[in-house]
Amino acid sequence: MFVVNDMPEQIDGRIITELEKTCVSTLGHLRDHGFALGLQPNRRPLKFVGTAVTVRIPHLDSTAVHMAVDMLRPGDVLVVDQSGDHRRSCFGGLVSYTAKARGAVGAVIDGSINDHDETLAYDFPVISRGYSPLTTRIAGIEGAINVPVGIAGAVVRPGDVVFADSDGAVFLSPDEAVGLGELLKSKEDAEIPARDTISAGGSLAEFSGAAAYRP
Numbered sequence: 330m331f332v333v334n335d336m337p338e339q340i341d342g343r344i345i346t347e348l349e350k351t352c353v354s355t356l357g358h359l360r361d362h363g364f365a366l367g368l369q370p371n372r373r374p375l376k377f378v379g380t381a382v383t384v385r386i387p388h389l390d391s392t393a394v395h396m397a398v399d400m401l402r403p404g405d406v407l408v409v410d411q412s413g414d415h416r417r418s419c420f421g422g423l424v425s426y427t428a429k430a431r432g433a434v435g436a437v438i439d440g441s442i443n444d445h446d447e448t449l450a451y452d453f454p455v456i457s458r459g460y461s462p463l464t465t466r467i468a469g470i471e472g473a474i475n476v477p478v479g480i481a482g483a484v485v486r487p488g489d490v491v492f493a494d495s496d497g498a499v500f501l502s503p504d505e506a507v508g509l510g511e512l513l514k515s516k517e518d519a520e521i522p523a524r525d526t527i528s529a530g531g532s533l534a535e536f537s538g539a540a541a542y543r544p
């Protein structure tokens with residue numbers, strides 16, 4: 330059975346502009362959930378922030394991926410749950426070419442990807458489990474578009490914020506993302522004077538607070 334739900338509301342442009350100035354790992358200093366653990370970027374440096382368009386497919390049938398890619402809008406991020414089969418690739422040159430042509434800003438695939446050289450040439454950022462020559466097929470078995478999905482330990486809902494950089498991706502609800510960019514930027518800015526202090530012989534442990542635990 331195929332489920333094709335409406336496209337989600339796109340996230341506020343201010344959230345994107347603010348998060349784009351910051352690093353995903355700065356959020357990793359503050360919380361543990363929502364990270365796509367074990368997924369790697371196809372190139373570095375990499376950065377994108379966009380609206381999650383989710384797809385769930387069974388192990389070998391990427392019919393729903395091809396449907397969803399046609400639906401992508403400028404600013405969207407394709408997020409694919411392969412139902413735990415990480416060895417197959419549902420995402421290669423033609424899918425990435427189409428996603429880019431529609432204006433999507435990136436993809437997060439909880440599975441493998443293929444057509445390494447071609448996708449790099451299109452300069453479309455993808456975070457995935459890695460590369461595999463074993464692909465999915467257009468089998469018409471089942472699939473769902475814009476439903477909650479599970480991506481490498483994180484729950485992702487259509488319309489969530491996908492915040493990705495060279496270190497990996499995290500998923501946030503639009504509410505959680507309001508004001509987050511400013512908070513992350515303030516933490517990053519606090520490291521600027523710390524560098525000068527450290528260059529002058531000062532202590533990292535004093536700056537981080539680790540010094541308080543010295544026996």
Ligand SMILES: O=C([O-])CC(=O)C(=O)O
Binds near residue numbers: 420423425464
């Ligand atoms: O079609 C697919 O599912 C994967 C692929 O090779 C491409 O996107 O070019």
Ligand SMILES: [Mg+2]
Binds near residue numbers: 421422444
């Ligand atoms: Mg191909």
